[in-house]
Amino acid sequence: MTDNGTRIVDFHIHTEMCGHARGTVDEMVESAIEKGFARVGIADHMPLLYGTDPHLAMAPERLPEYVEKVLEARDRYGDRIQVLLGIEADYHGPTQTERLEMLGKYPFDYIIGSVHILGDWIFDSPLEVERYDEIDLDKFYIQYLNEVESMVESGVYDIVGHPDLAKKFDKRPTIDLAPRFRKLVFAMKRRGICYEVNTAGLRWPVKEMYPEPAFVQVAAELGVPVTLGSDAHGPEDIGRDFELAVDLIRSSGYGQIATFESRRMTLTRLP
Ligand code: ZN
Ligand code: FE
Ligand code: FE
Numbered sequence: 660m661t662d663n664g665t666r667i668v669d670f671h672i673h674t675e676m677c678g679h680a681r682g683t684v685d686e687m688v689e690s691a692i693e694k695g696f697a698r699v700g701i702a703d704h705m706p707l708l709y710g711t712d713p714h715l716a717m718a719p720e721r722l723p724e725y726v727e728k729v730l731e732a733r734d735r736y737g738d739r740i741q742v743l744l745g746i747e748a749d750y751h752g753p754t755q756t757e758r759l760e761m762l763g764k765y766p767f768d769y770i771i772g773s774v775h776i777l778g779d780w781i782f783d784s785p786l787e788v789e790r791y792d793e794i795d796l797d798k799f800y801i802q803y804l805n806e807v808e809s810m811v812e813s814g815v816y817d818i819v820g821h822p823d824l825a826k827k828f829d830k831r832p833t834i835d836l837a838p839r840f841r842k843l844v845f846a847m848k849r850r851g852i853c854y855e856v857n858t859a860g861l862r863w864p865v866k867e868m869y870p871e872p873a874f875v876q877v878a879a880e881l882g883v884p885v886t887l888g889s890d891a892h893g894p895e896d897i898g899r900d901f902e903l904a905v906d907l908i909r910s911s912g913y914g915q916i917a918t919f920e921s922r923r924m925t926l927t928r929l930p
């Protein structure tokens with residue numbers, strides 16, 4: 660397989676432990692090895708803390724088991740691939756204290772921060788998609804991007820997950836988002852954190868990667884680092900559409916991809 664930078668890393672991989680993905684930690688790592696990855700980050704959904712739906716994230720009592728499985732895989736596969744311990748953690752104000760406490764207990768290599776809930780609406784859940792018909796989409800996008808910015812300012816996270824997730828179901832605003840993207844990118848720059856180009860959007864109604872090219876362009880201009888995630892929910896998703904993602908990254912002016920170890924960012928040159 661030709662590399663072209665598409666096999667540097669996949670940092671956004673779920674496992675069966677979250678209740679809506681297929682594949683054990685080992686199966687995900689083995690798929691990444693087969694596909695020729697140099698390193699892989701498992702980043703399953705952290706317990707939500709704002710609900711107990713077993714189909715959205717692992718139960719709180721299973722988090723230690725998750726960490727143990729990933730660390731075991733790191734040892735077992737270490738001569739073939741670098742396995743990193745990540746987590747996709749929500750940002751949700753009312754439960755943030757509890758979340759921080761939980762995050763502090765484990766030696767994560769990186770934390771992906773994601774906004775999936777606004778008020779009591781899990782807006783990226785296909786089960787709650789009918790609520791889009793009842794809302795003002797402009798206000799929704801503004802609220803979403805403000806929440807992502809608060810997440811960045813919280814200083815807890817290393818990577819902004821799917822930065823424009825609001826578009827997932829292809830419900831579009833009428834306003835121009837460019838100035839708001841720019842404001843968000845400036846906040847990321849100030850905080851020294853990066854974001855992912857996430858290819859999962861291609862598999863949802865929006866049929867686009869997150870974030871949109873204009874966002875990547877501004878981030879590249881301001882020197883905000885970028886990493887790569889497939890948001891795999893099955894072994895076959897790993898590295899999916901990374902040719903498109905790397906094309907976007909490269910054509911926006913990036914020469915490097917960010918990776919993390921023990922919460923420290925390293926930049927790897929694109930070949
Ligand atoms: Zn998921
Ligand atoms: Fe997510
Ligand atoms: Fe995810």
Ligand code: ZN
Nearest residue numbers: 773820821890
């Ligand atoms: Zn995600």
